[in-house]
Amino acid sequence: MDHKELGDSYLLHAYNRYPMVIDHAEGVYVYDTEGKKYLDFAAGIAVYALGYGNREFNDALKDQIDRIMHTSNLFYNVPACEAARAVCEVSGMDRVFFTNSGAEAIEGAIKTARKYAFLKDHSTDHNIIAMEHSFHGRTMGALSVTGNPHYREAFNPDIGNIRFARFNDLDSVKALADEKTSAIIMETVQGEGGIYPADEGFIKGVRKLCDDMGILLILDEIQCGMGRTGYMFAFEKYGIRPDIVTMAKALGNGVPVGAFAVTKQVADNSIVPGDHGTTYGGNPFATRAVLAVLDQYEKKDITGHVKKLTPCFEEALSELVSKHDVVKERRGAGFMQALELEIPAAGVIDKAREGGLLVISAGANILRLVPPLVIDEDNIKEMKDILDKSLP
Numbered sequence: 346m347d348h349k350e351l352g353d354s355y356l357l358h359a360y361n362r363y364p365m366v367i368d369h370a371e372g373v374y375v376y377d378t379e380g381k382k383y384l385d386f387a388a389g390i391a392v393y394a395l396g397y398g399n400r401e402f403n404d405a406l407k408d409q410i411d412r413i414m415h416t417s418n419l420f421y422n423v424p425a426c427e428a429a430r431a432v433c434e435v436s437g438m439d440r441v442f443f444t445n446s447g448a449e450a451i452e453g454a455i456k457t458a459r460k461y462a463f464l465k466d467h468s469t470d471h472n473i474i475a476m477e478h479s480f481h482g483r484t485m486g487a488l489s490v491t492g493n494p495h496y497r498e499a500f501n502p503d504i505g506n507i508r509f510a511r512f513n514d515l516d517s518v519k520a521l522a523d524e525k526t527s528a529i530i531m532e533t534v535q536g537e538g539g540i541y542p543a544d545e546g547f548i549k550g551v552r553k554l555c556d557d558m559g560i561l562l563i564l565d566e567i568q569c570g571m572g573r574t575g576y577m578f579a580f581e582k583y584g585i586r587p588d589i590v591t592m593a594k595a596l597g598n599g600v601p602v603g604a605f606a607v608t609k610q611v612a613d614n615s616i617v618p619g620d621h622g623t624t625y626g627g628n629p630f631a632t633r634a635v636l637a638v639l640d641q642y643e644k645k646d647i648t649g650h651v652k653k654l655t656p657c658f659e660e661a662l663s664e665l666v667s668k669h670d671v672v673k674e675r676r677g678a679g680f681m682q683a684l685e686l687e688i689p690a691a692g693v694i695d696k697a698r699e700g701g702l703l704v705i706s707a708g709a710n711i712l713r714l715v716p717p718l719v720i721d722e723d724n725i726k727e728m729k730d731i732l733d734k735s736l737p
C-alpha cells in the first residue's frame with residue numbers, strides 16, 4: 346500500500362485530500378514522496394510564515410526538546426512566561442492564555458466574554474453577535490459563531506443566543522445589539538469566507554458601538570494576524586484595539602499553538618482560577634516556538650518585508666485579472682490575497698499543482714494565496730507564471 350491508500354484506509358474521511366503525499370520541505374518549496382517540487386503559496390493554510398527549514402527556529406525547538414517539553418500549568422515554566430510577555434508586547438494587549446489550536450482560542454474568548462457579562466448583572470441570558478460568512482473553527486463554541494450554515498446544520502443545537510449580522514454592514518450589527526449583548530466577534534479580514542478585509546468605517550463603527558454599549562469586541566486574527574497583512578495584527582491598520590484578540594496559525598510556525606489575549610479591564614473582570622484551563626496549552630515546547638517565531642519576526646523585519654512586497658504581489662495578481670476573462674477580481678490585504686473566478690477554483694488548483702504550485706481555495710470560486718511571509722520577488726513571478734498557464 347502506498348501512503349495515499351494507507352491514509353484512505355485508516356484516516357477518518359473528514360477531508361478530500363489532494364492526491365499527493367508531502368515528504369519534506371525547504372525554504373518556500375515542498376517536495377512530495379516522488380521527489381516533485383512545489384512552490385508553496387498555501388503554507389499549510391497560512392501557518393508556515395517563516396518558511397521551511399529556518400535554522401534558528403529549528404535549533405530552538407531541538408534545544409527545548411532536550412530540556413523539557415511539558416510541565417502542565419500547575420507550575421510556571423520559562424518559555425511560557427517569556428512568550429506571554431512577547432505576545433503582549435507585539436499585540437498591545439495585557440494578559441494572554443495559550444491554547445493548542447485556533448478553535449480553542451475562540452472557545453476561551455467566548456468563555457471570557459460570557460464571564461465578563463455574567464459578573465456585570467449575574468444573569469445568563471446574554472447574546473453574542475457574529476458575522477455571516479465568518480469562520481472561527483470546528484469545536485462546538487467556535488462552530489456556533491461560524492456564519493456558514495453548511496458547516497453547522499448537522500451539528501445543532503449550538504451553544505445558543507448567537508445572532509448573525511452582515512460583515513461590513515454596520516446597520517445590520519446595530520440592529521442586533523441590545524443591553525444583553527456580551528460580545529461582537531469577527532475576523533479583521535475574513536479568511537475561509539472568501540478573503541474580505543473589514544472596511545475602515547465598519548470596524549471603527551463596531552468599536553464605537555462596543556464602547557457605547559459596554560460590549561466586548563473580539564477580533565479573530567488567527568489567519569490574518571502575525572504579520573500576514575503587513576501589520577503584526579491587522580487591526581493596527583485601523584488604529585483600533587479589540588478587547589480580546591485570538592491568534593494561532595503562524596504563531597507557532599507549524600507547532601500547534603494558539604492564544605487569546607485580553608486587555609487589563611477584561612482580565613481583571615472575568616476569568617479567575619478554576620474557570621478555565623488546559624493540560625497542554627502553553628507548554629514549554631509550544632511557547633518556545635512562539636518565542637522563536639517572534640524573535641525571527643524582529644530580526645528579519647517580517648512585517649516590513651510583507652509591506653514592501655505587497656505592491657509587487659498585488660500587481661502580479663492584477664495582471665492575471667486583466668489577462669484572463671475568468672478572473673473577476675483580486676482582493677485582500679498584504680500576503681492574504683484572493684482571486685475570485687467565474688469558474689470553480691478546483692480545476693485551476695489541480696492544474697497549478699501539476700505545474701508545481703500549491704494554492705488553495707476559500708469558497709468554491711475563490712483562489713486563496715497565503716504564502717510564507719518570506720517569499721521574494723522571484724517567487725511571486727514564478728507563482729504568476731504558473732497560474733497564468735493554469736487559468737483558461
Ligand SMILES: *Cc1c(COP(=O)(O)O)cnc(C)c1O
Pocket residue numbers: 446447448449451480481482483532536537565566567568569593594
Ligand atoms: C483556521 C482558523 C480558525 C480555527 O483554527 P484551528 O487551529 O483550525 O482550530 C479560527 N479562525 C480563523 C479566522 C481561522 O482562519
